[in-house]
Amino acid sequence: MSEATTEKLPKDVAAEDGMVNVQVDGNWIQVPKGTRMIEACKIAEKEVPHYCYHPKLSSPGNCRMCLVQMGMPPRPAPGEDPKFKDDGFQEIGWMPRPVIACANTVAENMGIRTTGELVESCRHGVMEFLLINHPLDCPICDQAGECSLQEFSVEHGRGNSRFVDNKVKKPKNVDIGPRIRLDDERCIMCSRCIRFMDEVADDPALGFTDRGTHTTLTVHPGHRLDSNYSLNTADICPVGALTSNDFRFQMRVWFLKETKSIDTNCGTGSNTVIWTRGSEIFRVTPRENNEVNSCWMPDSHRLNFHYVNSEARLNTPMIRNTSGTHEAATWADSIQKAAEVLRIHQPGEIAIIGSGKQTNEELFLLGKLAEALETDLLTLVPRMGESDGKLVAADRNANTTGATLLWDTEDPYAKLDAIREGVRSKKIKTLVVFYENLLEEAGFKEEDLANLNLLVSNHILPNGTAKNSHIVLPGAAFAEKRGSMVNITGRLQRLNKAIEPPAGAMDDWEIIRDLIAALDKKAAPLYLIEDVLKAIGAAVPAFEEQTFSKIGDQGIQITVTGQTIPLLDKEHQRIERGEIVG
Amino acid sequence: MAFIKIKRPELSLSDKLYIPAIFKGLWLTFKHAVKSVRGKSIGSKDLASSGLGITMQYPEQKWDEHLPEYYRGVPALVTDEQDRERCVSCQLCEFICPPKAIKIIPGEIPSDDEWAKVEKRPKEFEIDMTRCIYCGMCEEVCPEQAIYLRQDYAVTGLTREEMVNDKKRLYEIGGKRVGLVNKWNELK
Ligand code: SF4
Numbered sequence: 001m002s003e004a005t006t007e008k009l010p011k012d013v014a015a016e017d018g019m020v021n022v023q024v025d026g027n028w029i030q031v032p033k034g035t036r037m038i039e040a041c042k043i044a045e046k047e048v049p050h051y052c053y054h055p056k057l058s059s060p061g062n063c064r065m066c067l068v069q070m071g072m073p074p075r076p077a078p079g080e081d082p083k084f085k086d087d088g089f090q091e092i093g094w095m096p097r098p099v100i101a102c103a104n105t106v107a108e109n110m111g112i113r114t115t116g117e118l119v120e121s122c123r124h125g126v127m128e129f130l131l132i133n134h135p136l137d138c139p140i141c142d143q144a145g146e147c148s149l150q151e152f153s154v155e156h157g158r159g160n161s162r163f164v165d166n167k168v169k170k171p172k173n174v175d176i177g178p179r180i181r182l183d184d185e186r187c188i189m190c191s192r193c194i195r196f197m198d199e200v201a202d203d204p205a206l207g208f209t210d211r212g213t214h215t216t217l218t219v220h221p222g223h224r225l226d227s228n229y230s231l232n233t234a235d236i237c238p239v240g241a242l243t244s245n246d247f248r249f250q251m252r253v254w255f256l257k258e259t260k261s262i263d264t265n266c267g268t269g270s271n272t273v274i275w276t277r278g279s280e281i282f283r284v285t286p287r288e289n290n291e292v293n294s295c296w297m298p299d300s301h302r303l304n305f306h307y308v309n310s311e312a313r314l315n316t317p318m319i320r321n322t323s324g325t326h327e328a329a330t331w332a333d334s335i336q337k338a339a340e341v342l343r344i345h346q347p348g349e350i351a352i353i354g355s356g357k358q359t360n361e362e363l364f365l366l367g368k369l370a371e372a373l374e375t376d377l378l379t380l381v382p383r384m385g386e387s388d389g390k391l392v393a394a395d396r397n398a399n400t401t402g403a404t405l406l407w408d409t410e411d412p413y414a415k416l417d418a419i420r421e422g423v424r425s426k427k428i429k430t431l432v433v434f435y436e437n438l439l440e441e442a443g444f445k446e447e448d449l450a451n452l453n454l455l456v457s458n459h460i461l462p463n464g465t466a467k468n469s470h471i472v473l474p475g476a477a478f479a480e481k482r483g484s485m486v487n488i489t490g491r492l493q494r495l496n497k498a499i500e501p502p503a504g505a506m507d508d509w510e511i512i513r514d515l516i517a518a519l520d521k522k523a524a525p526l527y528l529i530e531d532v533l534k535a536i537g538a539a540v541p542a543f544e545e546q547t548f549s550k551i552g553d554q555g556i557q558i559t560v561t562g563q564t565i566p567l568l569d570k571e572h573q574r575i576e577r578g579e580i581v582g
Numbered sequence: 583m584a585f586i587k588i589k590r591p592e593l594s595l596s597d598k599l600y601i602p603a604i605f606k607g608l609w610l611t612f613k614h615a616v617k618s619v620r621g622k623s624i625g626s627k628d629l630a631s632s633g634l635g636i637t638m639q640y641p642e643q644k645w646d647e648h649l650p651e652y653y654r655g656v657p658a659l660v661t662d663e664q665d666r667e668r669c670v671s672c673q674l675c676e677f678i679c680p681p682k683a684i685k686i687i688p689g690e691i692p693s694d695d696e697w698a699k700v701e702k703r704p705k706e707f708e709i710d711m712t713r714c715i716y717c718g719m720c721e722e723v724c725p726e727q728a729i730y731l732r733q734d735y736a737v738t739g740l741t742r743e744e745m746v747n748d749k750k751r752l753y754e755i756g757g758k759r760v761g762l763v764n765k766w767n768e769l770k
């Protein structure tokens with residue numbers, strides 16, 4: 001260029017930060033180089049309807065729903081300089097044919113139109129083709145209400161069908177795995193499920209057979225869709241072709257209330273949404289968090305909620321009378337009685353067993369309870385398994401890291417053996433147990449518990465420990481409380497209350513608080529769970545100044561444990577190799 | 583989601599003043615009054631009773647035979663020609679019902695059932711007649727033509743429980759309805 005440019009062109013400004021300028025529906029924005037067009041539109045807050053594209057999976061570009069109009073500056077003739085308009089951009093020459101937004105990347109000075117006659121008519125056409133053979137199943141289809149086919153058909157489809165021939169018949173209600181049901185007529189051949197099983201679950205069990213309108217999704221011969229990640233396919237299936245056997249026909253989704261929370265079945269702490277109606281949980285689904293569980297969740301964890309809805313839930317405190325049967329009591333009496341008996345024992349005779357599935361707030365208060373009782377016999381019950389190399393952590397306790405920080409100890413499980421021996425040898429005479437059935441992982445026997453002068457325990461369901469307890473205090477399940485936990489990588493995350501605990505049961509942190517208050521009249525009053533977190537912040541450096549709103553839906557890294565989540569490691573490699581958007 | 587903007591009707595000056603509308607209403611009432619005094623109102627012959635024969639002596643006299651087909655009485659479930667339960671427990675009526683009178687527990691049709699391909703039907707279906715306001719929204723919203731407001735209107739009971747129509751009762755009231763769209767035949 002001959003004339004001296006006083007100002008830099010937008011393309012040069014953008015290039016300095018590795019960005020490019022893209023015009024989306026008339027507005028110029030800067031996006032990172034290499035961004036997919038569909039992601040650029042998302043940044044510009046323009047929705048591009050799509051089915052097959054999923055940022056965590058490869059992009060085959062086979063549904064054609066994401067067609068948009070693209071334009072580039074015309075190529076200059078040999079020897080001609082590119083012409084820049086006053087605003088510093090080149091004129092955009094619009095292409096007469098559409099391109100798919102999901103598999104193409106942006107370029108400098110590119111124009112994208114997500115509306116307009118061409119784009120609208122493309123969507124209209126694609127929708128009409130997709131619906132040609134689609135059954136009129138919405139009234140019996142579990143996806144109704146959260147189905148992209150329904151949504152886009154309202155937006156871009158036509159109200160009636162022009163198709164006069166008979167629809168293609170395909171297998172319906174096919175049993176392809178223990179937790180998933182397949183309806184082939186509803187499948188729109190987006191191949192998301194196939195790619196998920198192949199790329200994320202490492203169990204390529206699904207595939208297409210036949211061609212054209214007869215294309216049918218099926219499991220490979222001799223295979224079943226029985227991976228522990230199979231239910232994720234039902235989440236990502238844009239239609240109701242894959243549905244969960246567990247949730248099938250239980251409730252229409254529009255009745256369900258969504259509460260963001262986290263999974264408490266292992267140390268990963270997958271982010272979840274709990275779907276409830278009234279006081280019943282209907283399903284748990286994963287929620288995207290790129291630092292924890294990506295978009296996925298193991299089946300075994302998401303299905304482990306039915307016990308919360310159980311009829312057998314404990315709903316009143318109970319005190320065992322002299323003849324050995326439990327009698328319902330009031331909360332005030334039970335706490336008072338427990339405090340009385342605890343007070344007459346020597347510190348060395350008292351032990352407290354908590355659970356690694358408890359929240360930070362509860363564990364912190366357990367520590368305070370131990371202080372009030374002047375005992376240092378405080379432990380959790382270890383629950384080690386094997387990691388599955390994806391999302392299930394070896395540590396099946398959700399909050400081991402939290403306990404390590406709160407109790408300032410290397411190993412919060414260390415004292416369990418000593419306590420067990422102490423109970424056996426009758427050295428320990430009273431035991432306070434929270435959330436654990438000692439007859440299971442803790443390795444206690446029923447005759448051990450018979451040795452005790454006082455066993456106070458908190459449970460949500462009747463079990464062997466409750467049976468042998470002198471005082472039973474009914475507590476709340478994971479979906480019934482607010483609180484925080486720290487996962488294996490050191491991320492502080494938040495549990496939210498999706499439903500109320502049964503009438504008569506109490507939130508666990510309140511039970512511990514009341515016990516402490518009964519023992520130590522001078523203890524600072526705690527009214528809200530926020531007060532507990534504030535107290536933790538004052539006492540434990542890692543939690544300094546944390547509040548529930550700061551933790552937010554995505555959590556905060558408060559410490560680095562050095563542990564990683566294998567599934568995320570693999571995902572990062574794939575992003576680096578450019579296989580997925582991420 | 584697509585948002586559809588609905589335009590409110592433009593009101594003319596006479597609409598805004600109310601007065602013409604009031605006179606329109608009075609005129610209609612007057613017409614009816616004259617009609618009934620002349621013994622020309624609907625069903626006047628059957629209803630002829632005391633005085634001028636313009637007052638129906640309810641409940642000794644009832645109007646039941648004159649109820650139009652579209653009368654909005656008790657909502658009930660209907661079966662089709664082949665005695666199949668038309669309702670597939672989609673729960674749209676439960677959702678739309680303004681006073682929340684409907685309670686449905688969906689269920690799966692067992693695979694050995696004749697209608698197994700329909701897959702879904704209500705396990706329990708209850709309409710609380712102390713709540714129902716006979717609005718007909720359920721009938722309107724039903725995608726399966728399974729729920730209709732029938733002609734019963736005098737619903738009484740001594741307890742609240744009695745006023746709740748369960749599935750069995752709803753099919754008794756509803757009966758069979760023929761000549762409706764049958765989408766679960768092979769042509770679907
Ligand atoms: S079953 Fe669902 S996810 Fe799988 S190809 Fe069909 S529509 Fe896509």
Ligand code: SF4
Pocket residue numbers: 657678679680681682683684709713714715716717718719720721731
């Ligand atoms: S008629 Fe109206 S109020 Fe009565 S059940 Fe139907 S929707 Fe509900």
Ligand code: SF4
Pocket residue numbers: 139668669670671672673674675676686720723724725726727728729
């Ligand atoms: S709307 Fe119709 S099909 Fe759906 S639950 Fe109600 S009665 Fe049954």
Ligand code: FES
Pocket residue numbers: 049050051052053060061062063064065066067100101102103
């Ligand atoms: S989303 Fe682009 S082709 Fe399917």
